[in-house]
Amino acid sequence: MGKKGGKKEKLEEKKTVQKESKNSKKQGAGSSFKCCGIILTVTAVVVAVAAYHVYTSVFHIPEMPEVDLDKWWGPNETKETQDTSVRPFRILFTDAMQEQLVKKFEYHRRLTKPKSFEDTAWTYGVHSQALAQFFAHWQFKYSYRERQKYLNQFPHYKTNVQGLDIHFVRVKPEVKNVKVVPIILLHGWPSSFREFYDVIPLLTTQRPRYDFVFEAIVPSLPGFGYSQAAVRPGLGPFQIAIIMRNLMHRLGFTQYYIQGGDFGHLIGSIMATLFPNEVLGFHSNMPMTLSKPAFYGTLLGAIWPTLVEPKYPEKLYPLKEKIEFLIEETGYSHLQATKPDTIGIVLNESPVGLAAYILDKFMLYTNVNNKYLPDGGITNHYNMTDLIDNVMVYWVTGSITSSMRIYKELLSGVEHTLEQIPTPVQTWFLNFKNEIFYSPEIFLRWKYPNLKGMTSHDFGGHFAALERPKDLADDVFLAVKTFIK
Ligand SMILES: *[C@@H]1O[C@H](CO)[C@@H](O)[C@H](O)[C@H]1NC(C)=O
Numbered sequence: 001m002g003k004k005g006g007k008k009e010k011l012e013e014k015k016t017v018q019k020e021s022k023n024s025k026k027q028g029a030g031s032s033f034k035c036c037g038i039i040l041t042v043t044a045v046v047v048a049v050a051a052y053h054v055y056t057s058v059f060h061i062p063e064m065p066e067v068d069l070d071k072w073w074g075p076n077e078t079k080e081t082q083d084t085s086v087r088p089f090r091i092l093f094t095d096a097m098q099e100q101l102v103k104k105f106e107y108h109r110r111l112t113k114p115k116s117f118e119d120t121a122w123t124y125g126v127h128s129q130a131l132a133q134f135f136a137h138w139q140f141k142y143s144y145r146e147r148q149k150y151l152n153q154f155p156h157y158k159t160n161v162q163g164l165d166i167h168f169v170r171v172k173p174e175v176k177n178v179k180v181v182p183i184i185l186l187h188g189w190p191s192s193f194r195e196f197y198d199v200i201p202l203l204t205t206q207r208p209r210y211d212f213v214f215e216a217i218v219p220s221l222p223g224f225g226y227s228q229a230a231v232r233p234g235l236g237p238f239q240i241a242i243i244m245r246n247l248m249h250r251l252g253f254t255q256y257y258i259q260g261g262d263f264g265h266l267i268g269s270i271m272a273t274l275f276p277n278e279v280l281g282f283h284s285n286m287p288m289t290l291s292k293p294a295f296y297g298t299l300l301g302a303i304w305p306t307l308v309e310p311k312y313p314e315k316l317y318p319l320k321e322k323i324e325f326l327i328e329e330t331g332y333s334h335l336q337a338t339k340p341d342t343i344g345i346v347l348n349e350s351p352v353g354l355a356a357y358i359l360d361k362f363m364l365y366t367n368v369n370n371k372y373l374p375d376g377g378i379t380n381h382y383n384m385t386d387l388i389d390n391v392m393v394y395w396v397t398g399s400i401t402s403s404m405r406i407y408k409e410l411l412s413g414v415e416h417t418l419e420q421i422p423t424p425v426q427t428w429f430l431n432f433k434n435e436i437f438y439s440p441e442i443f444l445r446w447k448y449p450n451l452k453g454m455t456s457h458d459f460g461g462h463f464a465a466l467e468r469p470k471d472l473a474d475d476v477f478l479a480v481k482t483f484i485k
């Protein structure tokens with residue numbers, strides 16, 4: 001009642017003001033008030049209707065996209081002769097490949113190379129001196145024979161799914177009388193199955209106070225590393241999720257857990273949305289959703305950040321700085337989403353160029369402040385040898401072009417639709433301090449209503465499996481223990 005009274009008073013005031021301003025038209029004041037009332041009412045109705053439409057459009061849950069479990073991505077003529085067996089596979093660093101690298105390195109060594117500006121660290125891109133150090137390590141300290149042995153320490157396989165030979169590592173735990181649960185570990189770009197090498201033994205070894213242990217399946221995404229690339233467009237995260245699901249079925253797993261970061265998060269999330277009766281739990285180290293509520297909510301949060309994100313407002317706000325950061329740092333993603341094949345030609349010609357392109361991402365996404373350090377801060381977080389292994393996976397297989405196409409396929413829109421469908425599967429997020437992709441918990445809960453927990457660390461970055469294998473493995477155990485309860 002008091003409010004209404006106040007409104008009336010305000011209108012009276014307005015009336016007075018109008019009267020004063022229209023001294024000469026004293027007669028017109030009464031009708032102007034009536035007119036004003038009508039305008040107010042109409043405006044209120046329009047605003048209410050618009051708000052309702054915005055609300056229903058933002059929270060609208062679309063229909064599940066149609067899933068074709070048998071879509072063929074290989075050459076048509078291989079359809080009749082598909083071999084569905086699971087074949088052992090070994091990584092080979094052949095003499096021919098090594099000789100070619102030696103030649104390429106010699107060529108690079110003789111080149112006149114542009115020097116980076118003084119005092120700019122990595123703000124103009126990869127620093128020439130840091131790259132020279134990386135190159136020296138590759139040339140003189142990287143032993144192909146040792147690394148081949150290291151990479152083959154786990155059993156590798158290939159099997160044909162939907163026309164594509166899919167490569168994966170599969171490690172069974174050596175335990176008796178303990179429940180073994182399957183988990184698929186999904187990498188992103190520009191990463192590879194290699195990122196999980198220190199995580200695998202931690203997950204497949206039983207721990208005190210846990211009455212289960214993992215069997216780890218670690219694939220190369222199609223088009224990445226040793227997995228075959230599609231021969232026609234359309235193989236985006238949505239379709240890759242179906243291939244990964246079919247891979248698990250091929251291995252006899254109709255129910256399983258998922259862990260992922262980067263594109264691995266997106267693909268895992270889609271698997272959990274499409275196959276909620278198969279996915280027993282979803283663990284992600286990229287706590288982000290691109291749903292409409294998250295998008296608009298995050299924008300609105302700029303007005304009052306701590307209302308939307310009380311715990312980590314600095315991850316998203318000030319929004320202006322965040323947007324400026326994204327514009328400055330995601331040019332690669334725009335390039336790959338438009339002309340992956342063109343930049344791919346360049347990267348596929350030069351091992352050092354490829355390494356530089358990949359290294360830039362490891363530098364920045366591990367900690368955005370690394371770009372202000374002359375050496376890119378890389379060795380504060382990683383072993384150079386490990387990083388070269390990852391570059392080798394792309395170089396040896398010539399897969400950088402096909403890997404980058406995932407950005408272009410993402411524009412088809414179906415992944416956006418899936419972001420707008422809540423995932424009923426049990427979910428757990430691991431939030432590292434320097435992970436740049438983040439959504440407030442309130443929106444994560446809209447997309448993942450069965451969110452069982454979120455661990456936050458005041459360290460660590462985007463490539464968690466490589467940088468923080470123990471913290472990642474610990475958290476996966478913790479999450480799955482909660483899922484099983
Ligand atoms: C392969 O098969 C698909 C589906 O039947 C068809 O759309 C496509 O044109 C075929 N491609 C070639 C090269 O024949």
Ligand SMILES: *[C@@H]1O[C@H](CO)[C@@H](O)[C@H](O)[C@H]1NC(C)=O
Binds near residue numbers: 383384385386
């Ligand atoms: C990096 O890894 C290689 C191979 O595993 C190892 O020989 C080397 O000691 C490591 N370097 C550092 C600095 O940890």
